[in-house]
Structures are given as C-alpha cells and as structure tokens.
Amino acid sequence: MSTIDREEGLHRKLTSWQLTMIAIGGAIGVGLFLGSAATIGIAGPGVLISYILGAFIAMIMGYALAEMASVYPVAGSFGVYAEKYLGPWAGFTVRVTYWFAQTVAIGAEITAVGLYFGYWFPEVPSWVWIIGSAALVLVVNAANVKMFGTVESWFAMIKVLAIAAFIVLGGALIIGIGQPAIGLSNLTAHGGFLPHGWTGVWLALTLVIT
Structure with missing residues (x-):
C-alpha cells in the first residue's frame, strides 16, 4: 500500500470555516501575546x-x-509528503x-494561561488555572472531531478579536483619542530603531516563528 492510499480511509469532518479559523488560531500563538x-x-x-x-x-x-495538499489531499499532511518524496525516515522525522x-507549544500556552489569570486573580494559585x-x-x-473544530475555531475567533482590539487601542494612543497623542517618536527613541542592531532582529525572529 502506498503512502497516499494508506491515508485515504480517514474521515474529514471539519468545515472550511473551522479549518480556516484553526489555521489562523495556530498562527496566533502565545508568542504574539506574551512573547x-x-x-x-x-x-x-x-x-x-x-x-x-x-x-x-x-x-x-x-x-x-497548499500546493502539495491540492495534489495529495490526505489527512497525514506534510508527514505524508516528506515520506513520499524523501523516504520513510523523513516522514518519521517530520512527524516526531x-x-x-x-508538545512544547501547548505547554507554553498553558503556562501563559496561568500567568494571565494569575494577573487578573492573584489570590488564586497559578497551578489551578494550569491544571484546569x-x-x-x-x-x-479526546472528544469527537466536530467538537474539537467548534471549540478551536471559537478560541481562534477570540484571538482575532483581541488583536483587533489591540490595533484599535494602539491607534487611539498614537493619534491621541482621549489623551495627548504619543505619535511615532518611540520608534526612534531609547537607542534608535535598532537598539541592539541586526543581531537583535535575528534573535527575535527565532521567537517570532516559534
């Protein structure tokens, strides 16, 4: 049985809207908010x-x-593509x-939950929020795919709305709605636009893409 045929038996029960929101939510991780x-x-x-x-x-x-998925629309995604074109070792390595x-990302996001709620509810221990x-x-x-898609898509919507709120509030601070305008002076103050040079940009990039 080929790599592609092996994956054909899996059912696809996520809607296009759920897939879109899950993709957006996956791109908007704890690195954008806390990181x-x-x-x-x-x-x-x-x-x-x-x-x-x-x-x-x-x-x-x-x-x-997207190009590979349009040619081979199987559930295994890039693990399957690596196995097909580079060999079983590549498929195994990519999946692992x-x-x-x-695993690391989920641990980081759960830890971030404890930090966020610890800020809002300091009297409650952080481990309560982490375990919850x-x-x-x-x-x-562990539930069915439909429930997973629904919950994940709505959590992603919360992230999108939070970012939209940050943009609006940031714009209000810059142009001065309700208070003196801050403007764009901070982009060049305190050491300039690149206070740590290009090294800082490359180091920050490693956190941005994680």
Whole structure:
C-alpha cells in the first residue's frame, strides 16, 4: 500500500470555516501575546522587521503546503509528503519533530494561561488555572472531531478579536483619542530603531516563528 492510499480511509469532518479559523488560531500563538514583550526587549522597534520576515517565511511554507495538499489531499499532511518524496525516515522525522514542537507549544500556552489569570486573580494559585486549562485541552482533543473544530475555531475567533482590539487601542494612543497623542517618536527613541542592531532582529525572529 502506498503512502497516499494508506491515508485515504480517514474521515474529514471539519468545515472550511473551522479549518480556516484553526489555521489562523495556530498562527496566533502565545508568542504574539506574551512573547511579544520578550521580542520587543530583544530587538526594540526593529521587531517589526522580525515579524515581517516571520510572516514571509510562513507565507512561503503555507503556499508550498497548499500546493502539495491540492495534489495529495490526505489527512497525514506534510508527514505524508516528506515520506513520499524523501523516504520513510523523513516522514518519521517530520512527524516526531512536529509532535515535539506541538508538545512544547501547548505547554507554553498553558503556562501563559496561568500567568494571565494569575494577573487578573492573584489570590488564586497559578497551578489551578494550569491544571484546569490542561484538562480542558485534554477533553476537547479526546472528544469527537466536530467538537474539537467548534471549540478551536471559537478560541481562534477570540484571538482575532483581541488583536483587533489591540490595533484599535494602539491607534487611539498614537493619534491621541482621549489623551495627548504619543505619535511615532518611540520608534526612534531609547537607542534608535535598532537598539541592539541586526543581531537583535535575528534573535527575535527565532521567537517570532516559534
């Protein structure tokens, strides 16, 4: 049995809207919310370049995967493509590294939940929020695909709305709605646009794309 035929038996029960929102939610991780403080500290205003480069890399990867998925629309995704074109060792390596990356990412996001709720509810221990969110993730992933798609897509919508709110509030601060305008002076203040040089931009890029 070929690599492609082996994956044909899996059912596809996610809608186009759910797939779109899950993809957007996957791209908007804890690195954009909690991690942005670290990237700004590393690169300063030059972090804008890091995010532009990260977006360009993600776009190239997305187009490449879309091309392969249109030719081989199987559930195994890039693990299958690596196995087909590079061999079983490549398919195994890609799957294992992706699993490891997702494990680290989920751990980081659950830890971020504890930090966020610890800020809003300091009287409640962080481990309560961490265990609760971990249990929720486990239940959602153990349930049927339809429930997983629904929950993930609505969580992604919350991320999108949060980013939209940040853009609106940031714009209000820049142009001065309700208070004196801050303007764009901070882009060149405190050491300039690249306070740590291009090294800071490249170091921040590693956090941006994770």
